[in-house]
């Protein structure tokens with residue numbers, strides 16, 4: 021695999037030899053199929069056999085064996101996975117030898133350090149026993165709001181160990197957002213840090229927790245000057261005895277984590293993950309990201325986003341090492357950490373790649389340890405992704421798209437097929453999808469629906485009706501299947517791959533023609549002097565929708581509205597449709613993004629309408 025490189029057009033093509041060693045190569049032999057297409061079909065038609073293979077391959081431990089893999093007597097909306105079993109997924113997280121590295125990490129300006137599997141297990145056990153001593157009982161929701169550090173990982177695993185439910189809160193939230201999330205999840209405690217040190221500065225974190233009027237807080241950090249509330253407790257006083265708290269065994273359907281979606285389209289959804297959701301994270305990363313024992317997996321993220329827990333399970337259940345850089349991932353120091361930690365799989369979000377590219381953050385570094393990249397979060401820019409591949413001698417990028425409520429991806433790449441920058445080459449194993457047009461017919465371009473059930477897919481929401489959110493009024497699949505709404509737009513490409521077209525909510529109708537914001541942005545992005553763009557449709561005062569373009573100009577490039585509009589209009593005429601007329605262009609310093617870094621086009625729509633109302 022390591023020797024196969026992409027060509028100059030950003031296409032990485034596997035060879036029969038490169039496939040042999042991969043995890044997906046193993047699965048093809050296991051399922052006795054000759055082609056990857058047959059393997060995917062097998063994984064969705066023989067769901068029980070696919071998930072049984074995952075369980076065996078990863079060596080997942082059960083305290084009480086399951087009666088069968090899947091019971092569908094409650095219907096596909098409410099599948100029961102591993103009925104009869106008792107388990108705690110935490111135990112399977114420590115399957116690698118005790119002296120093997122679980123975490124390699126570095127704080128800004130610090131040394132590269134390692135925590136072994138044995139040390140992580142002990143630390144997690146001490147967290148669990150601290151929780152028991154403080155009076156927490158199984159089922160209690162306990163929040164975590166802090167950066168992804170080794171302590172954060174141990175806390176997450178310790179909460180699960182004690183049978184409690186981790187509540188994932190991003191460390192960038194304001195007190196109001198923190199208190200909403202604490203209330204929505206009924207959290208009875210919170211782990212946090214005194215301050216976050218980033219870029220040489222200290223940002224208060226515990227202060228936000230206090231302002232959010234959080235329940236009992238356990239505070240990590242050595243800042244003695246921080247004023248503690250009486251009910252709160254310092255980390256050093258909290259930790260218990262490693263032998264005092266046995267792992268709490270649960271039903272496979274028991275919740276273990278409460279997460280919040282990004283809120284790109286509206287109010288964030290409150291999504292519980294169960295004991296089986298980690299299997300989806302680990303299966304995706306095993307067969308799609310090809311994570312192997314001994315690998316070093318790095319994906320800058322936070323415990324507040326699904327990729328935080330995903331990273332924990334994907335590395336530990338695969339007996340790999342997790343790489344954590346405890347600082348800002350945007351600069352050269354992070355890129356140096358990737359080199360020094362001998363990262364084998366580097367995950368990104370597209371905006372991070374744009375920053376590294378613009379600032380030359382990888383210059384002079386050796387990223388040859390990287391076997392593959394992965395990108396998630398939002399649509400990728402082809403130019404940026406090709407640049408990323410070049411940083412590691414043309415290694416492939418596993419484009420990965422899914423959602424918090426899936427516990428992983430529904431469409432991605434696999435090393436058994438050619439990988440093209442910014443394109444997908446397969447629905448994920450064990451999960452199928454269909455693309456339907458507005459009439460509900462199968463089409464090459466349109467809205468994505470998933471074919472349930474799959475491990476990882478949510479069955480409940482804490483702040484919304486699950487059926488209403490995902491199943492009500494969905495069309496039937498081509499074979500009469502019950503479909504699950506996902507809300508993305510996708511396009512099937514002539515070469516056999518797929519391209520993401522953004523959220524269905526960001527689709528516009530220009531002069532009677534439906535087009536996605538992502539499609540327009542892809543073309544606008546090619547205009548000279550553009551760093552980023554967002555395309556929105558507005559209908560000031562009603563009437564037909566008009567195309568408005570927001571532009572972040574490249575550094576040092578003049579903000580000449582007339583000339584930029586002309587260039588962009590030319591590009592649209594040439595590459596999309598002459599009927600799409602740009603109504604207005606607005607230069608902006610930065611695009612509004614959710615805390616998880618997704619562009620909020622709805623905010624731009626509101627802003628534009630407000631300004632045009634003021635103007636009139």
Ligand SMILES: Nc1ncnc2c1ncn2[C@@H]1O[C@H](COP(=O)(O)OP(=O)(O)OP(=O)(O)O)[C@@H](O)[C@H]1O
Nearest residue numbers: 281282283284285396397398399420421423424520
């Ligand atoms: N690789 C990718 N390419 C394109 N889009 C992606 C990719 N990865 C994720 N996305 C987008 O992110 C979505 C999943 O994000 P998340 O679960 O955080 O919730 P959200 O849909 O952004 O928020 P909400 O449901 O609150 O509106 C996907 O449905 C898709 O729209």
